[in-house]
Amino acid sequence: xxxxxxxxxxxxxxxxxxxxxxxxxxxxxxxxxxxxxxxxxxxxxxxxxxxxxxxxxxxxxxxxxxxxxxxxxxxxxxxxxxxxxxxxxxxxxxxxxxxxxxxxxxxxxxxxxxxxxxxxxxxxxxxxxxxxxxxxxxxxxxxxxxxxxxxxxxxxxxxxxxxxxxxxxxxxxxxxxxxxxxxxxxxxxxxxxxxxxxxxxxxxxxxxxxxxxxxxxxxxxxxxxxxxxxxxxxxx
Amino acid sequence: xxxxxxxxxxxxxxxxxxxxxxxxxxxxxxxxxxxxxxxxxxxxxxxxxxxxxxxxxxxxxxxxxxxxxxxxxxxxxxxxxxxxxxxxxxxxxxxxxxxxxxxxxxxxxxxxxxxxxxxxxxxxxxxxxxxxxxxxxxxxxxxxxxxxxxxxxxxxxxxxxxxxxxxxxxxxxxxxxxxxxxxxxxxxxxxxxxxxxxxxxxxxxxxxxxxxxxxxxxxxxxxxxxxxxxxxxxxxxx
Numbered sequence: 001x002x003x004x005x006x007x008x009x010x011x012x013x014x015x016x017x018x019x020x021x022x023x024x025x026x027x028x029x030x031x032x033x034x035x036x037x038x039x040x041x042x043x044x045x046x047x048x049x050x051x052x053x054x055x056x057x058x059x060x061x062x063x064x065x066x067x068x069x070x071x072x073x074x075x076x077x078x079x080x081x082x083x084x085x086x087x088x089x090x091x092x093x094x095x096x097x098x099x100x101x102x103x104x105x106x107x108x109x110x111x112x113x114x115x116x117x118x119x120x121x122x123x124x125x126x127x128x129x130x131x132x133x134x135x136x137x138x139x140x141x142x143x144x145x146x147x148x149x150x151x152x153x154x155x156x157x158x159x160x161x162x163x164x165x166x167x168x169x170x171x172x173x174x175x176x177x178x179x180x181x182x183x184x185x186x187x188x189x190x191x192x193x194x195x196x197x198x199x200x201x202x203x204x205x206x207x208x209x210x211x212x213x214x215x216x217x218x219x220x221x222x223x224x225x226x227x228x229x230x231x232x233x234x235x236x
Numbered sequence: 237x238x239x240x241x242x243x244x245x246x247x248x249x250x251x252x253x254x255x256x257x258x259x260x261x262x263x264x265x266x267x268x269x270x271x272x273x274x275x276x277x278x279x280x281x282x283x284x285x286x287x288x289x290x291x292x293x294x295x296x297x298x299x300x301x302x303x304x305x306x307x308x309x310x311x312x313x314x315x316x317x318x319x320x321x322x323x324x325x326x327x328x329x330x331x332x333x334x335x336x337x338x339x340x341x342x343x344x345x346x347x348x349x350x351x352x353x354x355x356x357x358x359x360x361x362x363x364x365x366x367x368x369x370x371x372x373x374x375x376x377x378x379x380x381x382x383x384x385x386x387x388x389x390x391x392x393x394x395x396x397x398x399x400x401x402x403x404x405x406x407x408x409x410x411x412x413x414x415x416x417x418x419x420x421x422x423x424x425x426x427x428x429x430x431x432x433x434x435x436x437x438x439x440x441x442x443x444x445x446x447x448x449x450x451x452x453x454x455x456x457x458x459x460x461x462x463x464x465x466x467x468x469x470x471x472x473x474x
Contacts, residue, residue, distance in 0.1 A: 067448065190319075
């Protein structure tokens with residue numbers, strides 16, 4: 001009944017797409033975090049900046065990611081100005097376009113998460129840092145950003161899982177990552193169920209590992225929430 | 237400016253009619269998927285809060301798998317898997333050739349199933365938020381199961397679930413763009429067609445952006461109004 005040869009062959013072919021899936025996920029997540037922090041800080045910094053960030057978040061969160069990928073990949077090339085610029089070697093490649101669209105998209109969602117984290121930093125901590133004579137930069141680096149990051153981590157974890165799944169949209173602009181491979185095998189063999197099982201298993205493993213890693217990081221960053229270990233035993 | 241008015245207007249050269257129809261199609265497929273998702277979510281929430289092992293396990297597998305796998309993959313499963321099944325049935329009745337599953341149906345089932353996994357958690361959380369005392373009071377007043385469901389539980393559930401359901405709706409609206417891979421002519425597909433035949437992809441994708449923004453913003457306003465309306469009993473008089 002179950003064609004194990006076909007399943008094994010399919011799994012092997014799908015794993016061939018795993019490097020691209022991993023590249024797209026890690027690069028866009030990391031670049032997205034950097035951009036999200038910058039956007040969240042810009043939103044606080046000035047009125048014009050705040051307006052800009054709000055408009056950015058409104059547009060990027062109100063439209064489908066697929067449309068954003070298409071706009072970058074097919075839309076930008078319409079202009080001779082862009083085709084003759086130094087950016088063209090990058091914007092011509094579906095890989096870079098996918099990275100760009102995914103990063104811009106996740107940064108919009110991320111900036112709201114970071115904003116929540118920044119808002120949760122206790123005023124007392126900031127005042128204490130100021131009293132201790134820290135400069136603005138030191139205060140952000142040592143006090144505000146670490147506290148905000150810890151606060152934002154659970155929500156950000158969900159966003160990263162969504163991003164890993166979203167890399168599948170890159171297959172529509174010809175990138176052969178896991179979903180792209182799956183599409184090719186399905187349209188060749190019409191065995192949708194088996195291919196879905198294999199591809200699903202790969203994505204489930206990825207998202208499972210990611211949520212575990214985030215959970216571990218959260219555990220590490222919140223020692224004060226843990227119950228103290230009673231190593232003293234009889235003494236206590 | 238005049239040329240873009242002509243391009244996106246309702247004149248003989250304009251794409252206005254097609255884009256408007258595509259917008260309606262996006263709304264139709266999203267709404268069907270959303271309601272199918274509520275049905276899936278109700279089943280899922282019932283399964284998760286059941287005391288029997290099998291429904292609980294089934295609901296857990298459902299939400300874990302669907303939330304861990306890309307939506308596009310689920311759409312492919314329904315599109316190709318559904319077409320294979322339909323073809324097999326058609327052939328059994330003596331028909332020949334390839335029988336595809338309708339893009340609208342694929343979109344409704346696939347996007348609905350995915351949104352149902354999120355809806356499960358929304359509904360479960362809302363059910364848990366109903367004060368136990370109210371249910372006990374209903375029982376004490378001698379209400380039957382059905383009467384209690386539609387007089388006490390359902391109205392309270394809807395009130396607590398509304399914000400979460402609003403989020404799911406916005407998500408469904410955006411996810412419906414993926415259904416364009418089945419050839420269903422909604423906003424995404426229509427802008428692709430326009431972009432291809434006029435060689436003005438940027439303009440068409442920007443119009444697509446605007447159409448989605450109109451839909452998400454309008455639904456945002458409506459949802460906000462609905463939330464206010466459902467919470468009116470909890471507002472204090474000024």
